[in-house]
Amino acid sequence: MTLWRGLVSxxxxxxxxxxxVFVARWRQGxxxxxxxxxxxxxxxxxxxxxxxxxxxxxxTLDLIPYLVADVHEWHQRxxxxxxxxxxxxx
Amino acid sequence: xPAIVVVLVVAVxxxxxxRYYSSYLAKKVYAVDAAFVTPxxxxxxxxxxxxxxxxxxxxxxxxxxxxAAPIVGPAIAVFWGWGPALAWVxxxxxxxxxxHDFGSLVVSVRHRAKSIGTLARDVINKRARTLFLLIIFFxxxxxxxxxxxxxxxxxxxxxxAVLPILLEIPLAIGIGQYIYRTRSAALVPSIVGVILLYASxxxxxxxxISLAGIAAEDGLFTERNLWVIFLFAYTFIASRIxxxxxxxxxxxxxxxQLFIALGVIGLGVAIGWDRIVAPAFNDTxxxxxxxxxxxxxxxxxxxxxxxxxxxxxxxxxxxxxxETDARYxxxxxxxxxxxxxxxxxxxxxxxxxATTADWEAAYRDFSTAxxxxxxxxxxxxxxxxxxxxxxxxxxxxFAAVVVISFAATTMxxxxxxxxxxxxEIADIAGARVVSRNVTxxxxxAVVVPLVMALLPGGGDxxxxxxxxxxxxxxxxxxxxxxxxxxxxxxxTKKRRNPVAVLVPLVFLLAMxxxxxxxxxxxxxxxxxxxxxxxxxxxxxxxxxxxVEAALAxxxxxxxxxxxxxxxxxxxx
Numbered sequence: 001m002t003l004w005r006g007l008v009s010x011x012x013x014x015x016x017x018x019x020x021v022f023v024a025r026w027r028q029g030x031x032x033x034x035x036x037x038x039x040x041x042x043x044x045x046x047x048x049x050x051x052x053x054x055x056x057x058x059x060t061l062d063l064i065p066y067l068v069a070d071v072h073e074w075h076q077r078x079x080x081x082x083x084x085x086x087x088x089x090x
Numbered sequence: 091x092p093a094i095v096v097v098l099v100v101a102v103x104x105x106x107x108x109r110y111y112s113s114y115l116a117k118k119v120y121a122v123d124a125a126f127v128t129p130x131x132x133x134x135x136x137x138x139x140x141x142x143x144x145x146x147x148x149x150x151x152x153x154x155x156x157x158a159a160p161i162v163g164p165a166i167a168v169f170w171g172w173g174p175a176l177a178w179v180x181x182x183x184x185x186x187x188x189x190h191d192f193g194s195l196v197v198s199v200r201h202r203a204k205s206i207g208t209l210a211r212d213v214i215n216k217r218a219r220t221l222f223l224l225i226i227f228f229x230x231x232x233x234x235x236x237x238x239x240x241x242x243x244x245x246x247x248x249x250x251a252v253l254p255i256l257l258e259i260p261l262a263i264g265i266g267q268y269i270y271r272t273r274s275a276a277l278v279p280s281i282v283g284v285i286l287l288y289a290s291x292x293x294x295x296x297x298x299i300s301l302a303g304i305a306a307e308d309g310l311f312t313e314r315n316l317w318v319i320f321l322f323a324y325t326f327i328a329s330r331i332x333x334x335x336x337x338x339x340x341x342x343x344x345x346x347q348l349f350i351a352l353g354v355i356g357l358g359v360a361i362g363w364d365r366i367v368a369p370a371f372n373d374t375x376x377x378x379x380x381x382x383x384x385x386x387x388x389x390x391x392x393x394x395x396x397x398x399x400x401x402x403x404x405x406x407x408x409x410x411x412x413e414t415d416a417r418y419x420x421x422x423x424x425x426x427x428x429x430x431x432x433x434x435x436x437x438x439x440x441x442x443x444a445t446t447a448d449w450e451a452a453y454r455d456f457s458t459a460x461x462x463x464x465x466x467x468x469x470x471x472x473x474x475x476x477x478x479x480x481x482x483x484x485x486x487x488f489a490a491v492v493v494i495s496f497a498a499t500t501m502x503x504x505x506x507x508x509x510x511x512x513x514e515i516a517d518i519a520g521a522r523v524v525s526r527n528v529t530x531x532x533x534x535a536v537v538v539p540l541v542m543a544l545l546p547g548g549g550d551x552x553x554x555x556x557x558x559x560x561x562x563x564x565x566x567x568x569x570x571x572x573x574x575x576x577x578x579x580x581x582t583k584k585r586r587n588p589v590a591v592l593v594p595l596v597f598l599l600a601m602x603x604x605x606x607x608x609x610x611x612x613x614x615x616x617x618x619x620x621x622x623x624x625x626x627x628x629x630x631x632x633x634x635x636x637v638e639a640a641l642a643x644x645x646x647x648x649x650x651x652x653x654x655x656x657x658x659x660x661x662x
Contacts, residue, residue, distance in 0.1 A: 015275035017146075020143070020146045020149075021146050021153075022149070022153070022280070022342055023342075024150070026334065028140070030333075
């Protein structure tokens with residue numbers, strides 16, 4: 001039983017190593033694209049905080065709670081040290 | 091001379107290059123610092139910027155840079171004999187490619203992991219970025235054209251390989267779907283994929299596919315051209331579908347094929363104890379291109395390749411855990427590419443035939459050497475595989491499948507990248523109709539290389555391919571030249587000795603310009619009115635690059651004399 005567990009554990013390590021070499025770089029590409037789409041949506045929903053009129057602000061109001069959680073990381077990534085609206089994050 | 095002796099001597103030279111020369115570069119030229127906080131840490135975001143173990147990162151880097159290019163160039167260049175080809179691969183890898191790959195990684199890391207195009211703008215000037223985009227446009231155009239011809243030629247020479255290559259597409263899609271839906275690790279599906287691909291070789295042997303029946307004898311619709319048209323139609327579609335559907339799972343299969351092919355060549359050479367039958371220096375017939383300077387643009391990847399700077403600065407620099415890891419990842423990556431080129435030289439000089447007379451017949455003139463280069467490599471690898479007990483008829487299909495898989499993936503990625511470059515150039519030029527229309531940008535990315543690949547070349551397809559290959563080599567060397575110029579300027583600004591960077595830079599630019607002038611003269615004499623303007627445009631880019639590099643070096647040198655202290659390092 002111990003031998004079996006050892007073999008399974010060794011196989012898992014081999015699989016993890018293989019994934020790290022061959023899969024990780026592709027996974028990063030997919031995450032990058034997902035983040036880009038999420039950023040676009042966030043920028044559209046938060047248009048007014050960026051000083052741009054948003055004609056569908058009322059309709060997208062419900063989405064804001066889902067997007068503010070990581071808004072601090074987002075605006076820093078976009079090259080803006082502080083967020084425009086006071087009290088949102090920093 | 092037994093091929094294994096060459097392998098051992100080159101292995102020792104590569105080791106010495108890594109042990110001593112890269113150590114000199116690390117200490118005196120690039121001054122890498124284990125305490126430097128790399129962008130992978132300072133800008134860590136879990137997506138692009140991720141500190142990665144150096145062995146894993148080497149795996150990422152090597153599988154990204156290795157492809158069919160270091161195979162085809164040496165397979166043509168042994169036309170001048172194995173001596174010049176081998177010397178350029180060994181010296182180029184140690185003193186040029188290692189400096190270039192290692193250097194572009196360090197410079198990128200020291201500039202917040204920016205890509206080489208952006209670095210050209212920041213370190214040289216704004217014009218350098220436009221120059222970079224234009225060089226890359228021609229590089230990708232020629233890459234896609236030559237690889238379409240490579241695949242077309244191999245489909246004709248080995249029709250048994252067509253079915254396995256076609257079956258690889260649904261196989262890769264199936265593997266991708268399986269991994270995506272079951273969220274399983276990729277190891278077992280990838281191995282199953284490789285096994286099924288090689289099993290399909292038996293099917294391909296029974297059902298060879300040829301277009302000879304519907305192709306014309308000459309003119310536009312020859313068998314080769316029909317395959318080229320088919321391939322570009324395929325890449326038009328393949329480059330538009332998401333990467334995870336086809337490109338990603340096919341890369342799992344191809345990455346394993348890379349290591350299998352290297353293993354087969356290494357073991358086949360060691361067990362078979364084959365002798366190199368080609369002459370060290372070949373007496374080339376009258377009218378052939380001279381090895382000096384054409385060798386240095388025929389073998390680009392495998393000796394020094396500008397494409398590596400795109401990978402080094404584009405993705406690898408964002409994942410470097412410690413700056414000192416750059417030596418291992420960058421320099422050994424170059425050595426890996428040099429090893430592939432060595433395998434190609436051995437396959438084409440020790441593997442294809444048993445006697446010198448037969449070899450001289452196979453490489454009787456430049457057209458034959460260029461047109462049959464990839465088939466020669468395939469036959470050489472098949473011979474090494476048969477040393478391991480694999481039937482030669484199966485081994486030939488296996489080797490053809492390996493080369494076509496690499497070339498097809500390069501085309502896939504090449505058209506995809508070209509689409510972005512076309513959109514970026516159109517954006518700079520203010521042509522919004524192109525920059526905002528993906529279909530139009532993809533059409534341009536497909537049609538321009540398609541026209542190149544269909545060039546009649548005065549009826550001599552082999553000659554035209556050889557020349558197109560050399561033009562591809564010039565654009566690759568110009569990309570390397572631009573990266574070396576950026577590195578040289580940075581090293582000079584840091585008040586360190588830039589000679590190790592300047593020597594390969596000056597040599598590359600001189601050889602490339604010389605070859606472009608020689609080719610231009612030949613094209614005008616022969617009345618090749620498609621190749622001549624193309625060559626002239628690339629020559630103008632080369633002159634532009636030389637001027638920008640010289641001006642930037644002059645400024646850096648003047649700044650170095652004026653400023654007492656070296657520039658402060660960012661991100662410390």
